[in-house]
Amino acid sequence: MTLILDTVHLTYPDGEQRLTALDRVSLQVGPGEIFAVTGPSGSGKSSLLAVAGALIAPDSGTVSIDGILLAGLDRAALDRVRRERIGFVFQQANLLPSLTVLDQLLLVSHLTRSPREAALDRARWLLDRVGLTTKSGKRPHQLSGGERQRVGIARALMGEPALLLVDEPTSALDHDRGHAVMQMLREVTVEQRTATIVVTHDLQYLPLADRTAAMTDGRLSLAPTRPEFSAAH
Numbered sequence: 626m627t628l629i630l631d632t633v634h635l636t637y638p639d640g641e642q643r644l645t646a647l648d649r650v651s652l653q654v655g656p657g658e659i660f661a662v663t664g665p666s667g668s669g670k671s672s673l674l675a676v677a678g679a680l681i682a683p684d685s686g687t688v689s690i691d692g693i694l695l696a697g698l699d700r701a702a703l704d705r706v707r708r709e710r711i712g713f714v715f716q717q718a719n720l721l722p723s724l725t726v727l728d729q730l731l732l733v734s735h736l737t738r739s740p741r742e743a744a745l746d747r748a749r750w751l752l753d754r755v756g757l758t759t760k761s762g763k764r765p766h767q768l769s770g771g772e773r774q775r776v777g778i779a780r781a782l783m784g785e786p787a788l789l790l791v792d793e794p795t796s797a798l799d800h801d802r803g804h805a806v807m808q809m810l811r812e813v814t815v816e817q818r819t820a821t822i823v824v825t826h827d828l829q830y831l832p833l834a835d836r837t838a839a840m841t842d843g844r845l846s847l848a849p850t851r852p853e854f855s856a857a858h
């Protein structure tokens with residue numbers, strides 16, 4: 626899938642004024658591509674994910690997914706796009722404390738009414754993919770921070786999203802674990818042909834992205850592309 630943001634402007638109410646969170650942001654992310662966004666706290670990174678993920682409508686500009694303009698969809702259609710096409714990974718994995726790792730994943734397929742056998746197969750495959758097969762019967766409090774992050778990523782991939790939006794996947798992790806999580810995101814992006822946006826404070830992980838951009842006061846500056854890297858994928 627291809628996500629396109631064209632001249633997106635987003636403001637929030639701020640007393641008598643409006644605070645500009647996204648200032649004429651344009652970007653395009655295609656299938657199998659990982660796009661990293663960095664920038665200081667408050668620069669608008671989470672707002673960008675919220676707009677890209679159809680959680681917030683911009684004041685102006687357009688967001689389209691595979692050529693379909695989100696602004697043209699009614700609420701039910703937007704809900705369906707979010708449920709069926711978009712996977713979110715939040716800073717905190719937001720796992721349900723009473724459910725095992727496997728059940729966190731199966732809950733997603735229950736909500737989307739997918740057949741149980743197929744869901745079980747996919748959940749097991751994803752847990753293997755993120756290196757958590759031996760932890761599938763554990764509950765969140767029995768996992769490390771990195772393991773919880775990986776459950777969050779596997780859960781986001783359960784619905785086979787075409788667009789994967791990831792907010793600070795490495796914030797709670799040391800260098801090796803952070804690197805492993807980013808590497809895994811790269812691999813699943815290529816394997817599953819998702820269009821992936823990763824927000825990260827951490828500049829050291831940027832080389833794992835196909836393209837990167839820096840956010841400053843709501844403005845997005847694209848870094849030059851690196852054709853020698855993109856060509857290899």
Ligand SMILES: Nc1ncnc2c1ncn2[C@@H]1O[C@H](COP(=O)(O)OP(=O)(O)OP(=O)(O)O)[C@@H](O)[C@H]1O
Nearest residue numbers: 637638644646664665666667668669670671672673
């Ligand atoms: N719901 C809201 N209402 C009003 N202002 C908001 C709201 N959400 C975010 N903001 C403001 O919009 C700006 C951008 O916030 P945003 O969360 O997108 O930044 P960020 O780069 O993701 O920050 P961080 O790295 O700290 O998560 C900030 O000035 C923030 O205070």
